Amino acid sequence: MTHAPFGSLGAHSADGYEASTVRPYAVTGGRVRSALSDLPLEALVEVMPGAVNSVGLTPEKRAILQHAAHTYVSIAELSALLRLPLGVVRILVADMQEEGHITVHTSTPVNVHTGHGSSHSGLSLSVLESVLNGISAL
Amino acid sequence: MAFPPSDSATRGASGGMSPAWAPVSQTVGAVGAPAAGAPAPAAGGNPPRQSVLGGGRNTATDAPAPRPVASASSGPVTSVPGASAQPAAAPRPVAQPVPTQQSQQPIATAPGAGSAPQPATKPAGQPAAPTVTKIVVAGGFAVGKTTFIGSISDVDPLNTEAAMTEHSVGVDDAGGVSDRKTTTTVAMDFGRVALPGNLWLYLFGTPGQDRFLFMWDDLARGAIGAVVLVDTDRLEQCFPAIDYFESRGIPFVVGVNCFDGVAKHRLEDVREALQVPAHVPMLYTDARSRAATKQTLIALVQLAMRQLRGGAA
Structure with missing residues (x-):
């Protein structure tokens, strides 16, 4: 079944990011909050050196690393690029910061x-x- | 329809009034002309749009430039578009092999693919994280928020969806049918423009419908302020936005969108109809026009600065 739970998903296979059939918050393990989940939408993600080669990450986290690998990218942009809800991206970013893969810059x-x-x-x-x-x- | 007041049509716009930045040309690019007097900061006028996937660091303005913050206070503050108010403290980036052409090339999904003078991996001394600011663009459905954002954004406006899921637990289900999505997601558009001094400005459009007001706290937090776009044919649509920003003391300006470059109503009539206090700036704008958008944003930032000064005193 290829329904697109978040609307425009289906149109973007060009990204190489496959439309997900997984409920959005499944990728956060069901959590809707985290310690840092009130990160601003415009907070910028920076990948830590070497993190791109990390193994064992979920596809969503790998995608975040890829998008942020060469430029600062905001949580809002990641949400748009990954077609994931803002709240989900916030939690993933907060997780990845805790895991030491990324740094988050808030102005x-x-x-x-x-x-x-x-x-x-x-x-x-x-x-x-x-x-x-x-x-x-x- | 409560607006316009019956007499305003005769009193007001016979033949239509021209906004300050008129004439409005059909081509957006031409309207940007007033900036011609100023030295173009990014080698050749308006920076080309580029895919955000390519990475903003390819643009000239992202090159490491000394931050002008400290010394900018002596610079011109009340500048208007077209004034040659290039802040002296924001010199053109130097480490810049001039690559208008190169940065113009559509950059594919893979960053660092090819031409740009950008190393494949981040150098140790990479540019510091930009200072990020944001402005909220509010207004009713189809009033031109996305167009407004797009007229000035470096990147084509992106669309993101916030999770209604957080607030509607139990509504979704694993096999959710597609016609449910309108009740479980809310979309908003946003854009980004890089400014000299390693400064990024995000423009966030609010979700159109009133029932998503709860999201606005998220958008407004830390924002410079808000632009409330008004369509005089559907005045009531902007009431929630005006109420919201007014009640929270968030600086905002009201931009009366002139859809055909013609103002249908006098600003004071709109002000009266909206019951907007006199201290709130109100101006004509045209969401399609870069120059008009700039002027609207300038009015907002100036207001925010006035309020900040006033609050600090």
């Missing part, structure tokens, strides 16, 4: 959103200034 503090005040984003003025100048120069 923003994880617990900033208070809903009050204007510095909710935790971003500094100098970063905003760089963004402003960068957009202006595009």
Whole structure:
């Protein structure tokens, strides 16, 4: 049976990533939370040296290593590329970080959103200034 | 339909008002022209789109450049598109064998395949991780969020699906039929643009339907702020977004999307209809236009900076 549990799956065999017939959270062992599962969507994954050659990883984790092997790639991008739900990728990434295969870079503090005040984003003025100048120069 | 107020049609737009960045050309590329005065940061104008699979590090802007953060404070802040406001502190990347052509080549799935001056394996002294920022793009269904993101993103907007599964345990089953997927997944589009100074800006479009508001916390956390896109024919669709950002004190601007380059309504009429406070910037935009998108984002970042300064004082 080749149904596509997440919609666009079937169209992407060109990726070499086979459409999964496995329920999404099966690949996390059924967990929907992990210690680091509130990683930001935009957190960047970096593969540790030598990790690409790791053995014994699940196909999903291998795919993450491949996608992140030569560039920083965000959790959101991994979710899109692997056609896995964000929550699943978060857990896999958190696992892989614990296992020492990857490093996760987060630019923003994880617990900033208070809903009050204007510095909710935790971003500094100098970063905003760089963004402003960068957009202006595009 | 509550909008427009009956008199605004006569009072307002006879022949249509021109947004600040008009004229709107049909070709998006031409609209980007105002930037012509500024030195192109990435060797030749708008960076070519590329597959994200190829890896962002091939682009010029990803080359290791000194981060301008520390010294940028002396740079021009109130720059507008077209002003030659290239921050002096963000010099062009040097280690860059000029490869507009090379980086333009469609890069296949295998990173490092071929031409680009990119080593097959990461060098020890690889570029530091980019500083990541993000902006949320909200608005009703089919208001142009994805187009807006695509008009400025380095990569074609990607689509990801968040897991409703977390919140609907028991709904799914192993042999789930395909017509269930609409109730178990929610899609959102996003894009990314590399900025000088090893800075990445992500643009996340919110899922269109109101019932996915719970996801917005995830999107908004750590964001610079939000752009709420408004279609004046379907004003009510943006109410949830405005309510959301307003109630949480998240900086946001309202972009009135002009679908044919023609503003149908005066901004003050839209403001009144939406009951948006005066301190919230509201401007015309055109999701298809890179220049208009830029201007909208600039307005947002400037607002965020004002709020940050105000909050710190």
